[in-house]
Amino acid sequence: MRVGDPDRIRNPYPHVQTMRIPIMADIDFPALRRERLHRLQEMMKKRDIPIALFYNPANIRYATGVDVMGVWTASTFARCCIVSAEREPILFEYANSMHVAQKYVADVRPHESYQFMGHQGQDLARGWAQGVKDVMRELGCAGEPLAVDKLDGNGFRALTDIGIRITDPTPATVDAREVKTPQEVKLMLLNGTIGDAVMADFKAALRPGLYEYELMATLNESLYRHHGEFMFTRLIASGTNTNPWMSEAHDKRVQPGDLVGIDTDMNGFQGYVVDFSRTFLCGGRATEGQKEAYRIAYDCVNGMRELMKPGMSFEEFSLAAPSLPPEYRNLRYGSMAHQAGLEDEGPGIPYLYEDDKPGEKALPDRILQENMVWCLECYAGKEGAPYGVKLEDQVLLTADGALPLMTYPFEAELL
Numbered sequence: 001m002r003v004g005d006p007d008r009i010r011n012p013y014p015h016v017q018t019m020r021i022p023i024m025a026d027i028d029f030p031a032l033r034r035e036r037l038h039r040l041q042e043m044m045k046k047r048d049i050p051i052a053l054f055y056n057p058a059n060i061r062y063a064t065g066v067d068v069m070g071v072w073t074a075s076t077f078a079r080c081c082i083v084s085a086e087r088e089p090i091l092f093e094y095a096n097s098m099h100v101a102q103k104y105v106a107d108v109r110p111h112e113s114y115q116f117m118g119h120q121g122q123d124l125a126r127g128w129a130q131g132v133k134d135v136m137r138e139l140g141c142a143g144e145p146l147a148v149d150k151l152d153g154n155g156f157r158a159l160t161d162i163g164i165r166i167t168d169p170t171p172a173t174v175d176a177r178e179v180k181t182p183q184e185v186k187l188m189l190l191n192g193t194i195g196d197a198v199m200a201d202f203k204a205a206l207r208p209g210l211y212e213y214e215l216m217a218t219l220n221e222s223l224y225r226h227h228g229e230f231m232f233t234r235l236i237a238s239g240t241n242t243n244p245w246m247s248e249a250h251d252k253r254v255q256p257g258d259l260v261g262i263d264t265d266m267n268g269f270q271g272y273v274v275d276f277s278r279t280f281l282c283g284g285r286a287t288e289g290q291k292e293a294y295r296i297a298y299d300c301v302n303g304m305r306e307l308m309k310p311g312m313s314f315e316e317f318s319l320a321a322p323s324l325p326p327e328y329r330n331l332r333y334g335s336m337a338h339q340a341g342l343e344d345e346g347p348g349i350p351y352l353y354e355d356d357k358p359g360e361k362a363l364p365d366r367i368l369q370e371n372m373v374w375c376l377e378c379y380a381g382k383e384g385a386p387y388g389v390k391l392e393d394q395v396l397l398t399a400d401g402a403l404p405l406m407t408y409p410f411e412a413e414l415l
Contacts, residue, residue, distance in 0.1 A: 006291075010299075014410070015404040015408075018403065021189050023190075027183055027190075028183055029183075032181065032183035033064070035184075039179075040063055040176040041083070043171075043173075044169075051082065051085070051146055052083050052146070052169040052173075053081075053132065053147070055077055055080045056149045057070045059081075059169075061271060062342055063081055063083045063089050064081055064104065066091060066104050067271055076113075077151075078113055079092060079093050080092050082139070084141055089107070090108075091105045092108075093110065098110060112124075114154060121154045125157070126161070133162055133164060146167065147166075147167045147172070148166050178372055179369055179372060180371045184272070192394070194274060195405070195406040198226060198264065198274070199278060201218060202215065207282065208256045209254065210253065211252065212237065213249050213251060215260070216234055223268070226268075228267065230267050231266050232343075233263065234248035235262065236249040236261070237249070237260070238260045238261075239252070239254070239387065240386045243331070244331045244379075244381060255282075257287075259279050259387045259388075260280045261277065261390040263276075267342075273340040273394075274406075275340050277377060278411075279294065279411070280411060281411060286414050293387065293389040294380070295414075300380070301378050301392065302393075304322065304336060304402075305402045308376070308401060308402040309368065310397060313366070318352050327383075331382070331383060333378060334350075335350050337376050338374070338377075339373060339374055340373050340375050347366065348364075371398075373394065377390070378392070
């Protein structure tokens with residue numbers, strides 16, 4: 001596919017929502033929790049993982065349906081759960097929040113933290129580790145390996161010192177979470193409407209003279225008003241800050257004629273990711289160079305969406321996807337597609353070009369499946385140019401192809 005063709009007629013409204021968008025009352029939350037746990041335990045059995053210890057908030061939420069202070073607990077060891085392949089999970093909750101978890105989980109116990117205790121931490125971790133070993137015996141998994149998603153040094157040492165062999169749970173967690181359950185699909189569709197509303201608020205607020213961090217404030221305020229949870233990056237950039245991409249919002253003022261790029265990177269209702277990108281022109285008329293970059297990114301994202309079908313291998317998709325022109329490749333985005341659910345998920349699909357170094361990109365040996373959620377993204381910027389364009393669509397893979405979850409239009413004046 002030729003990308004960036006100035007003679008091609010482009011539709012700034014290529015997305016048509018064909019599935020019914022649920023309302024919150026349509027979500028069966030007991031079924032959501034039940035179906036997720038069933039998928040996780042089935043994959044644990046398939047991958048020969050008898051028991052797992054989760055500290056990652058997204059894994060805890062997937063297994064139990066409970067999230068408590070997700071941002072704070074993402075960088076602390078304040079709560080965890082132990083899941084066996086055969087029994088109900090045991091949730092070790094932050095002590096003052098046990099009443100929250102007890103609404104949904106039958107077995108909730110206080111978490112005993114050893115973190116932030118300085119030189120005493122290792123001694124306290126030994127007691128914590130013995131408690132884990134006791135629970136493994138209680139669940140009929142004494143002597144089995146324990147799959148752990150993350151630990152600090154004290155925790156790792158304490159478990160291994162008492163003879164627990166630690167393994168990796170991601171063969172089960174990745175396989176479970178990459179295909180969405182029926183209730184998860186409803187939540188992703190619902191969050192698509194939140195994404196559209198938030199982007200509309202962002203565009204309405206955009207004007208010359210604003211600081212990038214003021215636009216960040218608009219985005220956060222809109223997310224919270226629309227029942228979202230938090231943002232996990234600050235990817236708003238204007239003018240020269242758009243090239244190269246990945247400069248986060250700071251104290252630059254938006255100038256007339258600037259391109260302004262945004263990657264939403266949000267956790268919406270019930271924690272599901274809202275991750276799509278648009279680039280806007282703030283006042284003035286677009287230059288031919290700005291239009292060229294926009295057309296390239298537009299053609300790449302929409303070409304990937306039109307290409308994606310269940311049954312394709314990741315390799316087939318990567319090789320058939322639109323190629324960036326050579327002068328746009330050095331600054332390309334890290335991957336052309338990644339998965340999304342309760343967090344940005346994987347594995348993703350990298351760009352593959354003949355000038356890449358051998359072994360530079362790992363291409364997973366996996367197949368596209370129905371009810372996967374993908375974020376298709378492209379950054380188009382030449383080295384040294386004073387602007388670049390970031391575009392991204394979040395899609396649900398159906399039997400008929402990739403369905404856009406967000407329908408916010410592209411910019412006609414840049415096409």
